[in-house]
Amino acid sequence: MKILFVYPKFRKYLETNPNILKAIGAPVYAEYKAMPSLGIPILTALTPDEHELHFADGNLEDIPYDEDFDLVAINSFTPQAKYAYEVADKFRARGIPVILGGIFPSNYREDCSKHADAVFVGEAELGWHEVLADAQRGQLKPIYNAGCNFDVEKYVIPDRRLFKHKKGYDWRPLLLQNFRGCQFNCAYCAISATNGKKMRMRPIDNIMQEIEENMDLDGIYIGDDQFLLPDPEIEKHSLEFFSRLKELNYQKSILLSASPLLNKNPKLLQLIRDCGVNTLYFVFGWDPVAIRALSYNDPHDAEESIKAVQDAGFNIFASIGVGQDADTPEIFPRTIDFLERNQINHAEFWIQTPFPGTPAWRKYKKTGRILTEDFDMYNGAHVVYQPKKMSVQELEDGFIYLWQEFFTRFNLPPEEVLQFYSMSSDFKSKVGIQDQNDEQKEDQGKQELAI
Numbered sequence: 259m260k261i262l263f264v265y266p267k268f269r270k271y272l273e274t275n276p277n278i279l280k281a282i283g284a285p286v287y288a289e290y291k292a293m294p295s296l297g298i299p300i301l302t303a304l305t306p307d308e309h310e311l312h313f314a315d316g317n318l319e320d321i322p323y324d325e326d327f328d329l330v331a332i333n334s335f336t337p338q339a340k341y342a343y344e345v346a347d348k349f350r351a352r353g354i355p356v357i358l359g360g361i362f363p364s365n366y367r368e369d370c371s372k373h374a375d376a377v378f379v380g381e382a383e384l385g386w387h388e389v390l391a392d393a394q395r396g397q398l399k400p401i402y403n404a405g406c407n408f409d410v411e412k413y414v415i416p417d418r419r420l421f422k423h424k425k426g427y428d429w430r431p432l433l434l435q436n437f438r439g440c441q442f443n444c445a446y447c448a449i450s451a452t453n454g455k456k457m458r459m460r461p462i463d464n465i466m467q468e469i470e471e472n473m474d475l476d477g478i479y480i481g482d483d484q485f486l487l488p489d490p491e492i493e494k495h496s497l498e499f500f501s502r503l504k505e506l507n508y509q510k511s512i513l514l515s516a517s518p519l520l521n522k523n524p525k526l527l528q529l530i531r532d533c534g535v536n537t538l539y540f541v542f543g544w545d546p547v548a549i550r551a552l553s554y555n556d557p558h559d560a561e562e563s564i565k566a567v568q569d570a571g572f573n574i575f576a577s578i579g580v581g582q583d584a585d586t587p588e589i590f591p592r593t594i595d596f597l598e599r600n601q602i603n604h605a606e607f608w609i610q611t612p613f614p615g616t617p618a619w620r621k622y623k624k625t626g627r628i629l630t631e632d633f634d635m636y637n638g639a640h641v642v643y644q645p646k647k648m649s650v651q652e653l654e655d656g657f658i659y660l661w662q663e664f665f666t667r668f669n670l671p672p673e674e675v676l677q678f679y680s681m682s683s684d685f686k687s688k689v690g691i692q693d694q695n696d697e698q699k700e701d702q703g704k705q706e707l708a709i
């Protein structure tokens with residue numbers, strides 16, 4: 259079969275809310291383009307060689323609507339929903355069968371069914387071969403409910419050949435998945451709904467093989483945020499993984515997420531530092547320690563976690579979500595004071611977003627608090643639900659206040675924050691940000707910046 263894989267366009271955080279850029283005071287360069295997430299490379303790795311594979315990234319290029327295909331497979335997460343539907347409708351109008359899969363279709367299947375011949379729910383490894391066989395016979399089923407108990411011992415290394423050498427990506431680190439599923443089921447996260455509540459850890463040999471096969475990419479972006487959660491099994495996995503990474507002597511940048519619900523084991527933190535991880539992307543938004551600190555003004559445990567990582571020599575890049583049910587307008591100045599008190603001078607802010615499938619989505623749907631199902635707006639830059647203890651306007655204003663006040667209080671040039679996202683030198687030069695070893699400073703205020 260001739261199969262087209264589509265990664266739909268989506269509107270970026272800054273594209274949809276220009277008030278953020280006004281608050282920072284930076285001109286916008288909103289064409290930041292990253293390589294696709296893991297859905298398509300997992301599918302292509304699972305597709306036998308007898309098929310002819312094609313790929314189109316709507317963020318980068320036109321979709322080949324006039325060409326003939328035997329199957330169009332569209333992978334999407336929530337902010338891509340509108341464009342996924344648009345692409346699906348156009349191919350179906352020409353009689354070309356379309357299957358929708360990924361996080362969004364897995365959690366919003368009835369609506370997706372109106373735009374596709376088939377919807378794939380769950381983990382690709384558990385049903386993609388059946389889809390291919392059915393498509394070949396011209397007998398796609400409306401729903402493939404594959405479930406989410408794939409044995410990750412059999413994890414097939416994602417195959418990025420369709421887009422790895424494509425021109426036009428500004429940001430091209432190796433997006434690495436270590437875990438499937440998560441027992442924590444945080445209110446605004448769709449991982450537990452999509453991949454189940456049992457955490458499955460990939461074999462370390464298999465992860466290392468993927469890293470070694472992709473040494474030509476620009477660093478590693480570890481997509482999972484579970485590595486530093488305080489859990490004995492995770493700790494064992496993390497110690498083993500980072501020991502192997504240290505042995506590899508990996509020289510490029512590594513981006514790792516953590517949160518205030520932190521495993522403070524100094525041996526593990528030091529090992530991660532030894533691997534060359536200098537900054538932790540520290541998310542305040544879903545774990546109980548973070549919520550206690552900012553929503554309930556009880557920061558003791560969070561401050562202990564911050565001290566542990568700062569003592570280990572990490573910088574913290576705080577990513578702070580506001581709009582929990584406990585939040586009142588007090589949270590905004592409190593958050594700025596918190597950052598200042600803890601000497602965190604790199605941060606970004608977002609509004610909590612109840613993606614379909616998450617506990618928050620179910621709760622807000624049940625109580626009639628979802629204000630819009632325009633999924634273009636589900637990117638952290640908009641209020642899409644009725645907050646509990648403040649008005650929509652207060653939450654929107656407080657969110658903009660955070661951006662503005664943070665940059666004013668810390669007197670930071672905006673490129674300091676934007677630099678965090680730019681692992682690639684190509685990307686930096688494109689947006690006018692110089693590498694650290696470049697002494698020459700230019701008037702970057704005149705240059706365009708990206709996020």
Ligand code: SF4
Pocket residue numbers: 440441442443444447448449450483484544
């Ligand atoms: S936010 Fe992180 S810890 Fe919480 S459910 Fe999602 S993956 Fe698990």
